[in-house]
Amino acid sequence: xxxxxxxxxxxxxxxxxxxxxxxxxxxxxxxxxxxxxxxxxxxxxxxxxxxxxxxxxxxxxxxxxxxxxxxxxxxxxxxxxxxxxxxxxxxxxxxxxxxxxxxxxxxxxxxxxxxxxxxxxxxxxxxxxxxxxxxxxxxxxxxxxxxxxxxxxxxxxxxxxxxxxxxxxxxxxxxxxxxxxxxxxx
Numbered sequence: 001x002x003x004x005x006x007x008x009x010x011x012x013x014x015x016x017x018x019x020x021x022x023x024x025x026x027x028x029x030x031x032x033x034x035x036x037x038x039x040x041x042x043x044x045x046x047x048x049x050x051x052x053x054x055x056x057x058x059x060x061x062x063x064x065x066x067x068x069x070x071x072x073x074x075x076x077x078x079x080x081x082x083x084x085x086x087x088x089x090x091x092x093x094x095x096x097x098x099x100x101x102x103x104x105x106x107x108x109x110x111x112x113x114x115x116x117x118x119x120x121x122x123x124x125x126x127x128x129x130x131x132x133x134x135x136x137x138x139x140x141x142x143x144x145x146x147x148x149x150x151x152x153x154x155x156x157x158x159x160x161x162x163x164x165x166x167x168x169x170x171x172x173x174x175x176x177x178x179x180x181x182x183x184x185x186x
Contacts, residue, residue, distance in 0.1 A: 012053075127141055127155040131152070138156070
């Protein structure tokens with residue numbers, strides 16, 4: 001495969017990698033604590049560097065570019081991880097319990113939850129998403145939506161009740177114990 005690559009490009013890349021990979025890795029580890037994930041991000045950074053090598057202006061060296069890209073990729077990972085985690089805030093034990101389940105049943109449960117949320121009236125859906133999926137407090141949701149704190153609490157209670165009702169009425173598509181399991185976490 002290297003025979004198709006410009007040998008000067010490969011040598012230059014190797015030199016830059018040798019010079020910067022330890023420092024870039026430490027930079028990533030300051031933000032991302034998991035060693036394996038930091039290594040993956042490091043690989044992504046240098047893959048991006050390789051793929052962009054012809055468009056880059058390296059007159060000031062590669063270090064600045066590598067550090068900025070490593071910082072941005074680390075933040076992207078952290079944002080994605082936070083978003084995934086916030087989706088599970090409403091259902092804290094769902095992931096542990098679902099790991100042993102049949103994948104079809106797991107998918108049916110998640111689909112059922114999504115359908116129940118989608119069927120909420122728009123304002124109640126916004127409140128539910130802010131408070132349960134994004135982890136906002138009732139006060140924060142109140143400020144964001146421009147409604148009273150009391151109204152947010154009422155909408156949240158009504159949303160949870162509506163979702164439970166939807167799940168209970170959908171017992172035909174999810175086994176009874178599965179539907180009951182879902183209602184416990186709402």
